[in-house]
Amino acid sequence: MTVQNFEHDRSAYDRPNQKWICGWAADGGECRLGPDVQGRCRTTHECQPVRKGDRWMCTRPTIAGGRCEAGPLPDGTCCRAILKCQPVRSVRSNRGAMVSGFAVLTIGFLAVLIGGPWRGAFVSPGQLSTTHAQLENDCSRCHSAADAGLVGVLQASLQPPAATTESGNCLQCHSIGASYGSPHSLPRPALDVLVQKAHGREQPLSMPLRASLGAAVAPNLARSDEIACAVCHAEHQGRLFDLKRMDSMSCQSCHQQKFHSFSRGHPQFSAEYPTTRRTRIAFNHSTHYSLHFQDEGWAGDCLSCHQPDSNGARMVLGGFETSCGSCHHHRRQIAGAGLSEPSVLVLGLPAVDIEALDAHGLWIGDAPWPADANLGDEMALSPFMRLLLWSEPAVARDLTLLDETNASLLDLSDADDRAIEAAGRLVWAIKLLIHDLLTDDGAALTQRLIAALGSDMTDAQLAALIGEPADISYGDHQTWRHNLRRLQETWLSDLPDEAPQYRANPDLLYSGRLPLAQAADLPSSDGTATPAQDEPADDDLLGEDEGDDLLSNEDELFGDEGDEESGQEDDLLGDDDDLLGDSGQDVPDQPTEDPAQPEAAEAQRQLEALRLSLLESGGWFLDEANFAVRYRPIGHADPFLRAWLDLTSSPPSSIDASAMHAVFDTLRRDKAPGRCVRCHSVDAIDDGQSAGFRVNWHGARPALGQRPFTTFAHRPHFNFQQFRDCTACHSIRTIDSTAVQDWKRTYGGANAGSYAASFDSMSLAQCAGCHTPSGAGDGCLTCHNYHVGSFAQPLTPPYRGAIARVGDGSKRSSGRPINGSDAMDGGMKP
Amino acid sequence: MMTFARRRLRNLTLALIGGLLILASDWIARGALMQTAYISGWAMLVLMLLLAAYNVRKKLSVIPLFSSSAWLQVHVYAGVVSVMVFVVHIGYVMPNGGLEILLGALYVGVAASGLVGLVLTRTLPPRINSRGENVIFERIGPIRRQLRERAEVLALESVNAGNVTAISQLYQDRLLRFFAGPQNLWSHLGQSTRRRQALLDEIDALRRYVKESDRESLTQIAELVCLKDDLDYRHACQCALKGWLFVHIPLTYGLLMVMVVHIVVVYAFSGGAR
Structure with missing residues (x-):
C-alpha cells in the first residue's frame, strides 16, 4: 500500500530547512502556511476567500480538501478557523541550537577554568616527576610565561621564549656549565676534538635503518648550541616517569658511527681499556700480587685496599693507613723515619767569596761572614730563600744576572765587576731578608710569599707553608723563627744594627771595610745621612729585652734550665754538626759529662734526650754545620712539604715562576726529604690557565659532580659470585724484570698517559655476554653519561634566588674539558 | 565501474597505509629527538579543519x-587517518592533564560518534528500504494521522453497522495509543517485531467473536497496524540517522575551540623545545 503521494495537488510542500515548523506537524495536522521566521503562528483559517463579483469564493486547495461545503461567511471570512499552534524548531534548527549551546558551554567552561585559580592545574599537561613534585604549583619556576597573565601567555604563544631562556630556568637549580645547550654540555672546541677523533674510527658494516633515517630527516642537533633541556627531558609525564630515560637510537641520530646494539656494532673497547693512565699512587699491582703478597703471607684481597664509593660505582683506594701502612709503616721507606730522615734546607747563609768582595771594596757587614758557610750539596742559595728574595725586583735582577753570567757566590774569581757587585747586593738582600723575617710578626714573610706566588693565600695555607699548621703542636724551639733567630744571633750578630743602616743607604756596599762609624757618615744614595747605629726604632724590636724574652720562653720549655744563661742554649744545640748533617745518617755526639757536677750532668743527659726526641719527631732545627735552618718531615703526609709541592707545582702563568720551579724541583727529587713523589706521582698539566704539574696525593676519587663519558657501577656486579674476584675482569699481568723496569720508568716522568699497565685490557665480549636487551640491558645510558663535565648538585628551590641566572656573567661553573685525568685509580676508567 | 565495496577497500587500504607511514615516521623522528608532538599536532589541526569543512x-x-x-x-x-595521528600525538599514553584530558575526551567523542554515524549511515538505509516504502521524515506525521483516521473510521463503522463493540473496544484499549504517535523506538532500532506481532495476534484472536462482515474490518485494521508499524520503524531509523549528528557536530565545535587553547598553551609553555 502506498502511503505517500508526490503529485503537486496531493502532497504538501516540505521545507525541512526552515527554522520553525507548525506545532501541529507532529500530529500530522500542520497548516499550509507555517510559522513566520520568528517562530510565531500566523495562520487563522484554512483559506483566504476571494471575492468574485458579489460572492466570496473558498480558496482551500485540493491538497487540503478542496472547497468546503459551507463556504466563506458573508463578511468574506473563511468558515473553518484553525486553532493557533505553538511552533516548534525543525530538526536542523534544533541541531544548530545544540551546537551553539555546546559552544557557549565550552567557552564558559574554559573561561572558568583558565580565568580562575585552577588555571595552573587545568593547563598542566600532567603531574611532574617525583624529583620536581615540589614545583607542582609554581609554574613560573620553569615557564617564563607563567606569570605573564592571559595576554602574556597569548604573546608567548606567538613568540615562544627562546630555548636558552627556558633552559635557563632549569639551570637555576641544575648547573651544567656555560655550554649547557651544546651536545654533551661540552664547549664547542672540546666537542670538535671528540668529533674528529670519532671520524677516524672504522665505520660498522651495517647501520640500523631507524637511526639512519632519523639522521636524514631530523635537524642536526649535533651542530646546535641551543638544545633545550626539554628536548630530552620531557616533564609532566607523571610522578614515576624517568626524566633521564632516553632511547638509544636518539644517541645515534647525532653520532656518525651508528650500530644496532651493544653486542652488534658497538665500537670495540680501546686496546688499553679500562686503563687510561698510570695509577696516581705508584703501586705495581703485578709485583705486589705475585711477589710481595706471597712473601708476606698476605691474606687479603683487592677489597683490602679498594672499596666501592658511596654510589657503588668507582672503586676507591683506601687511605695510607689502611692500604699501605700495614706493610710500610715499619720500614724506613717513607717520611718520618726519625733522625735518619733527610731534611730540607730552607733558610741559610750561602757560601760567599769574601775575598772577591773585599778585593772590589764591597762591604757586607762588620761581623765575619761564615767563611765555609753552606758548602754542602745545596750550593749557594736554597731555593726557598731564592723564592723569597725573588719577590724584590732588584734582587731578582741580580739573581738573574748571576745566573746569566754563571757566577757563583762561592767563587767570584772569574766574575766580572757587575756580577761581583750583584753578589754583594745579594748578600745584603739575604741579610735584610733574615732581618725582615725576624722583625715583624710574619708580615714580611706573608708579603714576600704573596709577591713571589702571585696570589693571595689563606691563614691555613700560610701556616702550612711555614711548617706550622694549626693542628700540630710544636715546641718553640721547633719553629722556624726560633731557629732563624739563633742563626742570626750566632753568625749575624750585628744584623739588627747593620740592616737599617744598609736599607737607608745601600751605598754602604761600596764603603769597603771602613769602620762602621765612618761609614755612617757617608752620604746616602738619596743624599741623606745614614742613621746612627743606635736608632731607637731598632732597639724596640731587637733590643736585649726581646732576646731575653725569647730565651725566657726557652727556659720554660726546658724546665730545669730556667736559671741558665741565654748562652746555655747555644751550648745545648751547638754540637749538632754531625747530627744535623745533610746525610742525616750520622750519630750525634754524646754530651760531655762533668763528674764534678753529677746533678748537672744528669740534667744535661735528660735535656739531651729530650732534644733528640724532639729532633726525631721532626720540624725545624738549626743546622749549625751548614749555617742553615732546616726542616725535617714529621711523618707521612707532612703538611709543610705537601703545601710547598702543591704551591710550586703549578704556578700561575702571570708570574716569573723560575724560583717556584726551583723549589718544586728540589722537593720532587727522588731522594728529596720526605720522598713524597716516590709514591705520589707527578702529572704534567696544562689546562689553558696554567701549565705545570700536579702531585697526586690520593688515588682517583669520584669528584663531587664530576660526570665522565663512561661510567661503571662495580657494586652491582659484586652480587654475582664470579665477579667478587676482581681478577675475573681485571686479570693481573705476569711480570718480568723488563716489565718492572718499564713500570718504574713510567713514574720518572710527568706524563700520566705513559705507563706500563699491571692489568690485561678488557674486551667488549666480557660485558656483552650479560648486557643484552633481555639481560642486564644494553642501552647507551647503562654505561655512558650524556652530560659530561663538572656539575654542582641540584639546588632545592629555596636557594633559587641566591643563584644568578646563566648568562648574566656570574656563571657558577663551567664545562670542564674531559681528559685522561678523569680515569679512576688503579688505572681503570670509571 | 568500480563497485562500492572495491572503492571502500581501496580507500581503506590507502588510509591505513598513510596511517602506518605516519606511525613509522613518528617512530623514526622520535628516535632522532625531533619534537614530533608539534608535527603531529599541526597535522591534527589540519585534519580537524578538513573534517569540519565537510559540514561547511x-x-x-x-x-x-x-x-x-x-x-x-x-x-x-x-x-x-586522524585516529592514527591522534595516537601518535598523545605519545601512546593516556593524557593526564586537565586540558589535555578534555581535549582528548572531545576528540574521542567526535571520533566515536563519527564511527557510530558511519555505521548507521551504512546499515540503516538498506533496512529502511527493506520495510516497504521509503517515507520522507517530515511526512511521517501526516501519514500517521491518515492511518489513525482510517482506523478510527473502521472502528466507528463496526459499531454503527452491527451494534457490536468488540472492534471499538479493541481500538479504544489497544489501537488508540498505538496510532497516536511513534511507538517502539528502541524495539525498531533493535529490529524487534515482537510488539507488532503481539498486536496482530490480538486482532486475529478477535475474529472468532465477530460477525463475518466485521472480519473484513479487522483485516483492514490489521493492515493499518502493519503500515503504522512500518512507519514507526522508518521513523526510528531516521531519528537515529539524524540523532548521531546531535553529538558529532557539537563535539566537533567544542573540540576546535579547546584545540585553539591547547595550541596557545603548548607554545607558551614549550620549554624551548620546538
Missing part, C-alpha cells in the same frame, strides 16, 4: 566544489 561544504551547496559524496569519502578516511 554541505551548508554552502551552491559552491561547485566537488560532490558531497566525494567530500564524504574524504571525511570518512581523513577521520580514520
Whole structure:
C-alpha cells in the first residue's frame, strides 16, 4: 500500500530547512502556511476567500480538501478557523541550537577554568616527576610565561621564549656549565676534538635503518648550541616517569658511527681499556700480587685496599693507613723515619767569596761572614730563600744576572765587576731578608710569599707553608723563627744594627771595610745621612729585652734550665754538626759529662734526650754545620712539604715562576726529604690557565659532580659470585724484570698517559655476554653519561634566588674539558 | 565501474597505509629527538579543519566544489587517518592533564560518534528500504494521522453497522495509543517485531467473536497496524540517522575551540623545545 503521494495537488510542500515548523506537524495536522521566521503562528483559517463579483469564493486547495461545503461567511471570512499552534524548531534548527549551546558551554567552561585559580592545574599537561613534585604549583619556576597573565601567555604563544631562556630556568637549580645547550654540555672546541677523533674510527658494516633515517630527516642537533633541556627531558609525564630515560637510537641520530646494539656494532673497547693512565699512587699491582703478597703471607684481597664509593660505582683506594701502612709503616721507606730522615734546607747563609768582595771594596757587614758557610750539596742559595728574595725586583735582577753570567757566590774569581757587585747586593738582600723575617710578626714573610706566588693565600695555607699548621703542636724551639733567630744571633750578630743602616743607604756596599762609624757618615744614595747605629726604632724590636724574652720562653720549655744563661742554649744545640748533617745518617755526639757536677750532668743527659726526641719527631732545627735552618718531615703526609709541592707545582702563568720551579724541583727529587713523589706521582698539566704539574696525593676519587663519558657501577656486579674476584675482569699481568723496569720508568716522568699497565685490557665480549636487551640491558645510558663535565648538585628551590641566572656573567661553573685525568685509580676508567 | 565495496577497500587500504607511514615516521623522528608532538599536532589541526569543512561544504551547496559524496569519502578516511595521528600525538599514553584530558575526551567523542554515524549511515538505509516504502521524515506525521483516521473510521463503522463493540473496544484499549504517535523506538532500532506481532495476534484472536462482515474490518485494521508499524520503524531509523549528528557536530565545535587553547598553551609553555 502506498502511503505517500508526490503529485503537486496531493502532497504538501516540505521545507525541512526552515527554522520553525507548525506545532501541529507532529500530529500530522500542520497548516499550509507555517510559522513566520520568528517562530510565531500566523495562520487563522484554512483559506483566504476571494471575492468574485458579489460572492466570496473558498480558496482551500485540493491538497487540503478542496472547497468546503459551507463556504466563506458573508463578511468574506473563511468558515473553518484553525486553532493557533505553538511552533516548534525543525530538526536542523534544533541541531544548530545544540551546537551553539555546546559552544557557549565550552567557552564558559574554559573561561572558568583558565580565568580562575585552577588555571595552573587545568593547563598542566600532567603531574611532574617525583624529583620536581615540589614545583607542582609554581609554574613560573620553569615557564617564563607563567606569570605573564592571559595576554602574556597569548604573546608567548606567538613568540615562544627562546630555548636558552627556558633552559635557563632549569639551570637555576641544575648547573651544567656555560655550554649547557651544546651536545654533551661540552664547549664547542672540546666537542670538535671528540668529533674528529670519532671520524677516524672504522665505520660498522651495517647501520640500523631507524637511526639512519632519523639522521636524514631530523635537524642536526649535533651542530646546535641551543638544545633545550626539554628536548630530552620531557616533564609532566607523571610522578614515576624517568626524566633521564632516553632511547638509544636518539644517541645515534647525532653520532656518525651508528650500530644496532651493544653486542652488534658497538665500537670495540680501546686496546688499553679500562686503563687510561698510570695509577696516581705508584703501586705495581703485578709485583705486589705475585711477589710481595706471597712473601708476606698476605691474606687479603683487592677489597683490602679498594672499596666501592658511596654510589657503588668507582672503586676507591683506601687511605695510607689502611692500604699501605700495614706493610710500610715499619720500614724506613717513607717520611718520618726519625733522625735518619733527610731534611730540607730552607733558610741559610750561602757560601760567599769574601775575598772577591773585599778585593772590589764591597762591604757586607762588620761581623765575619761564615767563611765555609753552606758548602754542602745545596750550593749557594736554597731555593726557598731564592723564592723569597725573588719577590724584590732588584734582587731578582741580580739573581738573574748571576745566573746569566754563571757566577757563583762561592767563587767570584772569574766574575766580572757587575756580577761581583750583584753578589754583594745579594748578600745584603739575604741579610735584610733574615732581618725582615725576624722583625715583624710574619708580615714580611706573608708579603714576600704573596709577591713571589702571585696570589693571595689563606691563614691555613700560610701556616702550612711555614711548617706550622694549626693542628700540630710544636715546641718553640721547633719553629722556624726560633731557629732563624739563633742563626742570626750566632753568625749575624750585628744584623739588627747593620740592616737599617744598609736599607737607608745601600751605598754602604761600596764603603769597603771602613769602620762602621765612618761609614755612617757617608752620604746616602738619596743624599741623606745614614742613621746612627743606635736608632731607637731598632732597639724596640731587637733590643736585649726581646732576646731575653725569647730565651725566657726557652727556659720554660726546658724546665730545669730556667736559671741558665741565654748562652746555655747555644751550648745545648751547638754540637749538632754531625747530627744535623745533610746525610742525616750520622750519630750525634754524646754530651760531655762533668763528674764534678753529677746533678748537672744528669740534667744535661735528660735535656739531651729530650732534644733528640724532639729532633726525631721532626720540624725545624738549626743546622749549625751548614749555617742553615732546616726542616725535617714529621711523618707521612707532612703538611709543610705537601703545601710547598702543591704551591710550586703549578704556578700561575702571570708570574716569573723560575724560583717556584726551583723549589718544586728540589722537593720532587727522588731522594728529596720526605720522598713524597716516590709514591705520589707527578702529572704534567696544562689546562689553558696554567701549565705545570700536579702531585697526586690520593688515588682517583669520584669528584663531587664530576660526570665522565663512561661510567661503571662495580657494586652491582659484586652480587654475582664470579665477579667478587676482581681478577675475573681485571686479570693481573705476569711480570718480568723488563716489565718492572718499564713500570718504574713510567713514574720518572710527568706524563700520566705513559705507563706500563699491571692489568690485561678488557674486551667488549666480557660485558656483552650479560648486557643484552633481555639481560642486564644494553642501552647507551647503562654505561655512558650524556652530560659530561663538572656539575654542582641540584639546588632545592629555596636557594633559587641566591643563584644568578646563566648568562648574566656570574656563571657558577663551567664545562670542564674531559681528559685522561678523569680515569679512576688503579688505572681503570670509571 | 568500480563497485562500492572495491572503492571502500581501496580507500581503506590507502588510509591505513598513510596511517602506518605516519606511525613509522613518528617512530623514526622520535628516535632522532625531533619534537614530533608539534608535527603531529599541526597535522591534527589540519585534519580537524578538513573534517569540519565537510559540514561547511554541505551548508554552502551552491559552491561547485566537488560532490558531497566525494567530500564524504574524504571525511570518512581523513577521520580514520586522524585516529592514527591522534595516537601518535598523545605519545601512546593516556593524557593526564586537565586540558589535555578534555581535549582528548572531545576528540574521542567526535571520533566515536563519527564511527557510530558511519555505521548507521551504512546499515540503516538498506533496512529502511527493506520495510516497504521509503517515507520522507517530515511526512511521517501526516501519514500517521491518515492511518489513525482510517482506523478510527473502521472502528466507528463496526459499531454503527452491527451494534457490536468488540472492534471499538479493541481500538479504544489497544489501537488508540498505538496510532497516536511513534511507538517502539528502541524495539525498531533493535529490529524487534515482537510488539507488532503481539498486536496482530490480538486482532486475529478477535475474529472468532465477530460477525463475518466485521472480519473484513479487522483485516483492514490489521493492515493499518502493519503500515503504522512500518512507519514507526522508518521513523526510528531516521531519528537515529539524524540523532548521531546531535553529538558529532557539537563535539566537533567544542573540540576546535579547546584545540585553539591547547595550541596557545603548548607554545607558551614549550620549554624551548620546538
